[in-house]
Amino acid sequence: MLTVHHLRISQSERIVWLCEELGLDYKLKIYIRRSDNNFAPPEYKALHPMGIAPVITDGDLVLGESGAICEYIDRKYGGAKLSPGPDSADFAGHLFWFHFANATFMTNGMMALVAAQMGGPTPEFVSDRVAKAWALAEARLGEAEFFGGSQLTTADIMMGFNLTTSRMFGDTSLDGYPNIKAYLQRIAQRPAYQRAMARCEPGMTPKID
Template sequence: MLTVHHLRISQSERIVWLCEELGLEYDLKLYTRRSDNNLAPDDYKALHPMGIAPVITDGDFVLGESGAICEYIDRKHGGARLSPGPDHPDFAGHLFWFHFSNATFMTNGMMALVAGRMGGETPEFVAGRVAKAWALAEARLADADFFGGSQLTTADIMMGFNLTTSRMFGGADLASFPNIAAYLKRIGERPAYRRAMEKCEPGMTPKLD
């Protein structure tokens, strides 16, 4: 049985959403952050050597890392329905946004978050990269309905967290990004997204605006 281990208020929500979009049968286990430091509890850290979210188990197999998990689930359990192949016109765009999500967008945001938590000002080069990343996302959604192109792909699963729940830790005001705001409205209307958020974050209103 495929099991998604979801740490509350974390990027592992991506994996729940993916499973719902694919209509998969899966077991969902919720873990609450520690009250003293807001980090993962010990039983979550014990799941994988990195001790961070997300983590899945598929029988005895354990896998971490958002991108790897998305590819694994979509290809092994979803028939690669959310991953355009090399002959598809959206192939290159999908690949870019799938990898851009954590390699650049989230990395820049995390650098800014850490600088703020340490009481210092965000370095100018970090602030510049954050601004460029948001501007690039806004421009993409002026030209396409989804980050993956003409249809929702795992690139959208990856980018979605960065634009929604991640902003609970700090982030841009969507008033400056009308294309992103319109995109999130469309995402929020997807039954699979609504089911996922109700399951993984019960009682929390998704941060879609």
């Protein structure tokens, strides 16, 4: 059976949301971060050689990486419902935002977070990249209803975490990003998103504003 191993307050919430959007029958196992360093507990680290979230198991398969997991689940169990094909007008846009989410957007944010934790100023090139990434996301949502285009795709599953829960680590303000704010309100109204957050983060108010 497909099992989603969810580490609280982590990227693995994406996978729960994906499963809910696809209406899948899956098992959810929740892991609590360590109280001494806020890292994943030993039993989570033991799931995959990288020791980080997300991770799924499906029979004998153990798979990590958000993008790989999204593609695997959508193609194997969702009939590629959330992945526009090459004949779709949304194909290229979906691909860009699906990969941009972790390859660029999250990478920039992580560099800024590390700089802040080290107590020094954020390097100018990092601040510049962060600002450009947010501006690009704001512009995209001014021209399309979803990052994936005309309908929700796995690009939105990937980008959603970056704009919501991940801000708990840096608390980026959404002031000045009206399109992103409106988008997150639309996402928050989706029954699948509501079910996902209630299941994987019980007691936590989703960070949508």
